[in-house]
Amino acid sequence: MISIKNISKWYGDFHVLKDCSTEVNKGEVVVVCGPSGSGKSTLIKCVNGLEVFQKGEILVDGVSVGARGTKLSKLRARVGMVFQHFELFPHLRVIDNLCVAQLKVLGRSKAEATEKGLKLLDMVGLQAHTQKFPAQLSGGQQQRVAIARALAMDPIAMLFDEPTSALDPEMIKEVLDVMVKLAQEGMTMMVVTHEMGFAKQVADRVIFMDNGQIVEDRLKTDFFSKPGTDRAQQFLSKILSH
């Protein structure tokens, strides 16, 4: 489904991504972790073309992201993304946040889009808040709306960029619960997160990045039982022991 082949990216002289390669198959959940500044967010933003890369190739459902002929907007409409800071549209009501792209990008009718939106808000447990504005919701609620907004486009895969990092601790669970449900329903997911509990519960594979490189890319059980590198081991012991 998502195939990343030898990606390199520079910001000026700074080498952010160094020859990264990995695959995410249909229905697979892959967690990307690593210390801050290791390039995890940059990597998943390359997948839907929000960040450009200078070398290598990314294929999403057979479509090359960096190629000249590729219509990025078309590709992005099929790949959902959830951001660290939610990025709900503050001037639109919750239901309109879910409808705007359905109407303007997919060309769905108002009735169809609203029905889809309400169904998804019900799924994330926010059916009571459809007419509110984002600022009237808690962080956890906002992030659940953001997930529903991405799902409203019927994506073939979902990208999560540190979806719980900006949340108060007591709100993390409600967001993770939605993500777990999604994973169990068979959604293809690439998730940048430090939530190792989530990784243990639903991930198929775990990628560990450090310094712009993919240091480990292993099955979940292998990753947690016997990390292959000292660097990953150190990282794990630091975030698991607190």
Added chain:
Amino acid sequence: MYQFDWSSIPGALPYLWQGMARTLQITVTAIIVGILLGTVIAVLRLSKNSILSSLAALYVNGFRSIPLVMVLLWFYLLVPSVISKIMGQPHMDIRLLSAFVAFSLFEASYYAEIIRAGIQSISKGQVSAGLALGMNSGQTMRLIILPQAFRRMTPLLLTQAVILFQDTSLVYVIGLAEFFGVAYNTGNRDGTLVELLLFAGAVYLVICLSASTLVRILQRRLAP
């Protein structure tokens, strides 16, 4: 002691009102055209295309470095010949038409800067969110960024409108009688110039103070 003579004001009220109507006509036209054109220029100025952005910068900096009176005079001298070339003899008062054009283009340069700052004040994450949903950059600007930017800019846009409202009095240089012009002419004719100018000043004061109060209320309401 100077003896005030307010007697000529009641009789002049219909003319003064006509003048005020003209003032408002010019102000409203310049606000609407200025904001529409200003938005286009602001978006061009932020465009990645360096030719478009430098053309927009040239427009903004050009108009902002020329005194308004001069712009008015130039357009007064220029517009008639251009218009008659395009559509023959115009049916409209040529002075009014050139005032419309001059104020609209001039205000567009000021509005463009306000709108540019407004667009830049919206976080990049909002652009990313729009793009990630499959919108193209035009849709993201129109549906996501501009609505938020305009909400944030409303007080500034209104403040600029108040300045514009006062600046319309400059059209006396092209012989157009708006509110200030009518007051001046009436006072001159009746020998009550001081009274009429005081009266006109009071009217400007009331209108602008009310608008500023509105701006303050809006600012408080729109504060994030």
